[in-house]
Amino acid sequence: MVRSKVILLTSLLLGFQLSTTNSGFSQMEDSTAYKWYKGNTHTHTTNSDGDSSPEVVTKWYRDHGYNFLVISDHDTLTEVDDLNKTFGKAGEFILITGSEVTDYLESEKKAIHVNSLNPTKNVLPQGGENPVEMLQNNIDAIREASAIPQINHPNHRWSLTANDLKQTQNCVLFEVHSGHPIVNNLSGGGFPGVEEMWDDILSSGKLIYGMGADDAHKFIDPWDKSGARPGQAWVVVRALELTPTAIVNALEHGNFYASTGVELIDYQVDDKGITIDINAGKRAKYRTLFIGKYGKVYKEAIANPATYEFQGGEMYIRAKIIDSNGCMAWTQPIMLENK
Ligand SMILES: [Zn+2]
Ligand SMILES: [Zn+2]
CATH class of the missing domain: 3.20.20.140 (Metal-dependent hydrolases)
Structure with missing residues (x-):
């Protein structure tokens, strides 16, 4: 169970190769090595x-x-x-x-x-x-x-x-x-x-x-x-x-x-935006809030994968994924001021 999940989630890493976020993802040389x-x-x-x-x-x-x-x-x-x-x-x-x-x-x-x-x-x-x-x-x-x-x-x-x-x-x-x-x-x-x-x-x-x-x-x-x-x-x-x-x-x-309780399959960030692929294996429905400066919700996505395109002026964007049973996940803020 654990092993299959880790392998599954390694696909998350591919998207980070193009990233220019604050989190150092752009420094990655061999993203497939990450788990x-x-x-x-x-x-x-x-x-x-x-x-x-x-x-x-x-x-x-x-x-x-x-x-x-x-x-x-x-x-x-x-x-x-x-x-x-x-x-x-x-x-x-x-x-x-x-x-x-x-x-x-x-x-x-x-x-x-x-x-x-x-x-x-x-x-x-x-x-x-x-x-x-x-x-x-x-x-x-x-x-x-x-x-x-x-x-x-x-x-x-x-x-x-x-x-x-x-x-x-x-x-x-x-x-x-x-x-x-x-x-x-x-x-x-x-x-x-x-x-x-x-x-x-x-x-x-x-x-x-x-x-x-x-x-x-x-x-x-x-x-x-x-x-x-x-x-x-x-x-x-x-x-x-x-x-x-x-x-x-x-x-x-x-x-x-x-x-x-929410599990992600894929999380990608590039210069244009964010894509989040949620593991929807529990018959739940999901909504993803893309949140920026002062907690403003810039987009509520109901599709899976959930996508967000940077608009300018958000200062940062972080995502909160909420399922219909109350489980949640929070991704870390992407600070856009440095882009
Ligand atoms: Zn304690
Ligand atoms: Zn304590």
Whole structure:
């Protein structure tokens, strides 16, 4: 199943050869060598507040079609070498070292959480006087550990605003959709949802990529709604090989899409526009929104493949694909100002 999907998705790469996007696709020399790998970068075990051991958690992801997993226990590096020996298989499944740097600004009742992906050492919360300072301190410490930072669930406790994220340096990844049930992916009470925040940030000229992740804690009781369950949201990453370095570098360059269930067969960008071929294998119907500056929907496509022709003035274009059962996928923004 996994293998056939990877082969299928390699067709995605052909279109990138002509691309002039911000994501470095034009640099590709042999695009057919790239493959697509499904993974989750945010999961907890009994090494922090998860309900299952690292072995049980790893087995769940391996057995459910994932190609990589980051175990991100709070302020703890869960050892993955032995897990990789037991569960890893070259080209099919790997664990990547990681943690969730878990900081709290008690004076404002805010939770600033940043994942550290593929670090050389554990990173402890760095503190700070305000949300921006705390976030930056933790990002800087993660970079010092040679890791890639991922800003988690910004609307958890309404902790981080779009303006906070605009001021942040050296981090291009954030969770646009979390599987956790109480982190406010959507808007409410006058507060914007995370996707609205994304357009706000992009419209300021700052490039940031939207990830999907589980933040899974609950693997045992399927009726337990007190925490996040696995399989809710993920990323599909385009990389040359299935290694920790290749995967996190691809994330950092925006070579991925986020999903809660929509699968793409093909995604092409060239000077003229975007073409997205959706895997419509579940009897669902699809609509694709092509979204630009300030969140404006420049086109709603109901055809599959969904196509968009650049008009000029959009500033950026990103696509959101929604199926008739509520599943979604988000492609990364193509910044058009640089064309
Ligand atoms: Zn968190
Ligand atoms: Zn978490």
